[in-house]
Amino acid sequence: MAPVRAVVGAAVVDDLRAPTRLLGARRTEPSTLAGGWEFPGGKVDPGESPQEALHRELREELGVSVVLGDQLTGPLGDGRWALGDAYAMTVWWAVVVEGVPEPLEDHDMLRWLTAADLYSVPWLPADLPIVDAVAARLR
């Protein structure tokens, strides 16, 4: 079996200490995942640290600079979250410190989701446990 590939994702919120809104992003590719909502991010490239990869992905995909908060800890080793058999994702809380998020690459829609409408978009199935963990923190 091929090794699990590292993916990084951001739970971008309006406020790290008292989050009330999460930024969801709707994927455009591949066709099997298009239309599903996810945490912006992507694969860690060789030679990059996970945090470097996340800053790069958020700059490319959304056009923003962020400050990362704590890790949103998942059940796998190192606090990662399983995305099927092929990937495991490390997720950090994040806030935008420069720019306004736009769906520049890989997404065609962004939404700031409150606790009331967090589940109103069709999340990628693997993301649902992560969304639950966010929901537990949103005010």
Ligand SMILES: Nc1nc2c([nH]c(=O)n2[C@H]2C[C@H](O)[C@@H](COP(=O)(O)OP(=O)(O)OP(=O)(O)O)O2)c(=O)[nH]1
């Ligand atoms: N970024 C991201 N990927 C997710 C999430 N949930 C989920 O199942 N995935 C899957 C989709 C992809 O198969 C894989 C991550 O790959 P990606 O397509 O985002 O990575 P990337 O931006 O580096 O893409 P590429 O350069 O290889 O095209 O993980 C999520 O919340 N965020």
